[in-house]
Amino acid sequence: MTTPQDIRIVVAIDFGTTFSGFAYSHINNQGSFEGISLKNQWPGRKKNSVIVQYKANTLLQYDNELNLMNWGCGVVAEKGNFKGKEAPEKESMVAKLFKLYLANLNDPPPLPEGLDYRQAIIEYLTKLKELIIESCDKRWPGLRFPEQFRIVFSVPAEYGLIQRYVMRLCAHNAGLLEKEDSANLEFTTESEAAALWCLKHADQYELREGDSYLVADCGGGTTDLAIFSITNKDKLDEMTERSGAAYGGSYVDQRFVKELENRVGKNVIKYLCQKYFSRYLHLMDYFCHHIKFGFTGIEEDFEDIEMDIDVVCPMIKKFVEKEKEAKLVEDEWIITFDFNDIKQMFDPSINQVIKLIDEQIYKSKDERSIKYIFLVGGFSESPYLQKVVRDYFELAGQQKVVIPSEPLTAVLRGAAYYGLNMGVLKMRVLKRTYGLRVTRVWDELKDSKIYKNDDGTVYGFDKLVTRGEKIPVDHKVTREYIAPKSKYSGITFRVFMSKLEDPEYIYQKEVIAVGNVSIVIPEEDLVPDRKIEFSLTFGSFEIKATAKKHNKTYEAFFVLDT
Ligand SMILES: Nc1ncnc2c1ncn2[C@@H]1O[C@H](COP(=O)(O)OP(=O)(O)OP(=O)(O)O)[C@@H](O)[C@H]1O
Ligand SMILES: [Mg+2]
DSSP, X not given: OOOGGGOOEEEEEEOOSSEEEEEEEEBXXXXXXXXXXXXXXXXXXXXXXXXXXXXXXXXXXXXXXXXXXXXXXXXXXXXXOSSSOOOOOOOOEEEESGGGGGGTOSSOOOOSTTOOHHHHHHHHHHXXXXXXXXXXXXXXXXXXXXXXEEEEEEEOTTOOHHHHHHHHHHHHHTTSSSSTTOTTEEEEEHXXXXXXXXXXXXXXXXXXXXXXXXXXXXXXXXXXXXXXXXXXXXXXXXXXXXXXXXXXXXXXXXXXXXXXXHHHOTTHHHHHHHHOHHHHHHHHHHHIIIIITTOOSOGGGOOOEEEEHHHHOTTHHHHOOHHHHHHHHHTTTEEEEOHHHHHHHHXXXXXXXHHHHHHHHHHTSOGGGEEEEEEESGGGGOHHHHHHHIIIIITTTSOEEEOOSOTTTHHHHHHXXXXXXXXXXXXEEOSSEEEEEEEEEOOTTTSOGGGOOTTSEEEEEEEEEOTTOEEETTEEEEEEEEOOOOSSSXXXXXXXXXXXXXXXXXXXXXXXXXXXXXXXXXXXXXXXXXXXXXXXXXXXXXOEEEEEETTEEEEEEEEEOO
16 A cells, blocks of 8 residues: 555646646655646647647547547647648547536537547546656656556636546546545645645735735636635634636637627537537637737737638638638638627626625635635736736735736645645535434424424434635544444444535435445444444545544445435
8 A cells, every 4th residue: 555655746737628737756755845847748739849838628529439639739739731622531520628517517619529528537647647657757856656646636616526527537537536436536626726826926026924816727717716714824714715716718609600600600610620620729829818818808908800811721711601702702811809809708607707706705704814816827927807807806905916927827836835745734624514314213393394304303413514614624523423333334324415504304405415325344343332423524624534433444435325
């Protein structure tokens, strides 16, 4: 069995909606480390490219039989001449934005037929794993993978136990973990990781013990927020219940596609994306570099955009809708976007980011103690987003808005830093109330009839921890239980969770079953009484179970309902 002392490499994986990367570092046997390296050479990228790219595209390309043909930057590598003759592309299907399937969206973007999103995640992580092994083996040959590697995943704040469990299973299937319940896997959230990176640079800002700051990771698919406070000896406490939502830079791209389809015809771009993905990518690349990245939201700075279809994407001409064609011919295939066309592509996402930040600050109850708003993530590089956040929060005179020097990699670097200094985060705020099922006698004066069982009992919710509670990351709740007589040498508890602070019954609408804790304890050990002590640890993003009797520890498993 590997112990924490055997860990020699920490690898942080930022599996993003649009871009993913990893960072790695070596720890010696005294537990110290020198620096954090970021992967910046990706298969499929031109060897002589001068631009450093810390993340690869979260893309997978399959043939018609769903065999993986290409991944990451390899899918984007320029193929052929887009201005001239349109040579037919090799039939292929591209899976993109598949991380969004974990976000419980009503309408996630379609995947190639027959491809399950978990399979896509496993294949992507497998490719990252190959690069992780290659990169680390070059630097520190001879280390055992995965036994001596700690893997840290930074995940969105809104992920619950189930989504983190899916990520664990995918990591195991991708070969990143030796076994499914490996202790070498750790989770942090995107905002928490970024907050740790900001803490490491606290000396660049006026941040001292007792100060708080808000971190918003504005990515491609989600915006993740939380407020942290600096405690003694440069440690962090989470101060508010973290939040996040599916608002990010990729929704601006989707609104551009919609606007373009208003001009050239419904489903034209969708068809282009399905059949001629490299042309689609070329078009989106044009949008990002000529329109999206430079948009300031100031009308005087803006000149109408004239997009020449013959230059940017001549393939569109082939599929254009008949009713739209006459106007396009009259305009010589030039599509003009004015200021308001572009602004409306950004506004819904930006307004939501403002709302999320506002709500977080309101939750903190003492907004004066929040000195800074740190904006990280790719979308935070948008001058328009920066301007709106500044206008809204700085003019109110409360917080200063800071875009740190490496906003795109702050999550990656922070997650690695967390894996190297696990003690740096002291307290987290619980997003759910957790409890166990207890059976008690139905009480006529207290209990509603609807919860009464046929045998005159009710299933109550025995609360262990409360939503909104600030708890240490290794917070253990211990209970004593009497094991029922059974022919099996074990006992099982049902665990439930709720958004409510004080749920009373497990059949309440807002209460949901999470899973089972099973304790394996032989009958002959249940003497002189049947009392056992069992504990659940909260605060580390996964629930861990332990059981004890007479100072002897027994195996305890927490298995999620999936
Ligand atoms: N200068 C810029 N202006 C506007 N948007 C930008 C700029 N630079 C990058 N972006 C956008 O940022 C997004 C990518 O950011 P990032 O890499 O942080 O996302 P991600 O990690 O893939 O997503 P998530 O964290 O939501 O899963 C893309 O939508 C990209 O177009
Ligand atoms: Mg991200």
